[in-house]
Amino acid sequence: MLQLSGKQAQDIVDKMMQDIPYNINIMNEHGIIIGSGQKERIGTIHQGAVQALTTRKRIEVWQDSALAKMGTNEPIMIHNQYVAVVGISGHPDEVRPFSNIVSTTVSLLIEQRNQLESLAHEASRKQAFLERLLSHTGSYSQKIKKEAAPYKLDLQLPTVLLYIKSIQLNAVTNKMLLQLPSFSIQDDEDAHIVFIQNESELDAIVQRFRQEQPQASIAISRREASIAACYEQARSAMNILAALGSASRLIRYEDVRFLVRFSHADLTRHPNLVGKLEDTADLVDTLRSFIRHSGSMTATADELSIHRNTLQYRLKRIQTLTGKNPRDLLELIELTHGLLTFYQ
Incomplete structure (x- = not known):
């Protein structure tokens, strides 16, 4: 159901009354004031709004009484549904143009809010469906x-x-x-x-x-x-x-x-082997390149655009920090496992 919250209604009232020198009331679909320049009236029944919702047309009150104040009360219909009433206190001939402006603004804001809520609801529903789908085991039910x-x-x-x-x-x-x-x-x-x-x-x-x-x-x-x-x-x-x-x-x-x-195999007593290199990006990149190039010093140095002596230094640093020598095939396999495990 299309609705305007009390906070939204009051925000609209506060902003519009900065430019309009009349009191504005916004009533919900039941004629209850949910936003007003006279905040003590919030939560009370607005008789002009009730009449506007009943007759489905603008109600203009030409003199103050115990039950109503002079002004206009414009019902707002969206998608063939009356969702709110905008009331402006004052002589109808003076406030009528402002009533049109405020009513149009409220209509646009209600539609915008509900479009955003609809999008958010669909996004939430889509995400919830995806989570169920990605954790689903066995055959699929007709429902899913x-x-x-x-x-x-x-x-x-x-x-x-x-x-x-x-x-x-x-x-x-x-x-x-x-x-x-x-x-x-x-x-x-x-x-x-x-x-x-x-x-x-x-x-x-x-x-x-x-x-x-x-x-x-x-x-x-x-x-x-x-x-x-x-x-x-x-x-x-x-x-x-x-x-x-x-x-x-x-x-x-x-x-x-x-x-x-x-990478999923539990093969070592040192599960955080490569994590010791985490704060030294050039060493992680060096290890990756060395693995990709099957331990080739020349190919690794060329890809990294560094001198072979610099590469030698980095490989020794890797050995110092991890306790595994990248130039030893079996220990390079351990480092490879540690690298793969670190990213799982």
């Missing part, structure tokens, strides 16, 4: 299938999930997201997930996002019947991408299944 339909999602079809991070929203990207089953991630404001159920469209959609959002990172799940499984795959793959710092910004779960399982 019906809930998915408005989001252009058919839970009877296998799905590929894109986890897209570092999106910079613009008109083109917004249009793309609206055309597809997509959701924002509540705890990651620049991340979205997109569901693709027509596998033949996958490559084209990924390419479009890469062209429009070159700075974004994209993780792609396998094609699964379970949305929750797709999400877990794509999220885990995104964590691998963040850990290794790949320049490609595109990763497929299918290509890193071993690394995902490796």
Whole structure:
């Protein structure tokens, strides 16, 4: 139901009375004053408003009485529903033009408020549905299938999930997201997930996002019947991408299944091994590059644009802080596990 809150009504009254030299009252759909320049009247019945709501037309009072004061009372109708009455105290011929202005303002504000509330409600409902969907196990009930339909999602079809991070929203990207089953991630404001159920469209959609959002990172799940499984795959793959710092910004779960399982394995008594490098960004970047280049000093130094002696120094610092030598293959594997684990 369309409504104007007491606070909104009073805010409107206070602002309008800065420019209008007459007392303004705003009444709700029951004729009760909810905003007034005479605050002692708030909560009381306004007889002129009750009459305006009953007759569904403007009521003009031409003289003061015990029950009513001289002025105009304009009912406000939105979507064929009377939602409020605006009353202005004074001679009707003087206050009538102001009544039109205030009534129009109140109408616009009520519509705006309800549009915002509707959007907020839909966003909340969409987020709640997503949370249930991502934690759902087993087969889908008819209820959740019906809930998915408005989001252009058919839970009877296998799905590929894109986890897209570092999106910079613009008109083109917004249009793309609206055309597809997509959701924002509540705890990651620049991340979205997109569901693709027509596998033949996958490559084209990924390419479009890469062209429009070159700075974004994209993780792609396998094609699964379970949305929750797709999400877990794509999220885990995104964590691998963040850990290794790949320049490609595109990763497929299918290509890193071993690394995902490796990162989840409890293999060490030192779970925070790489965390010791957290405050030294150049050492973390050096370790990432050294891993990506399979321990090649030349390739790592070239990518980092540093001298080999500087690289040697950094590798020794990594060894000092972690107790693991990156130039030893087995210990580099331990460091790799520590890096992957740190980003899970």
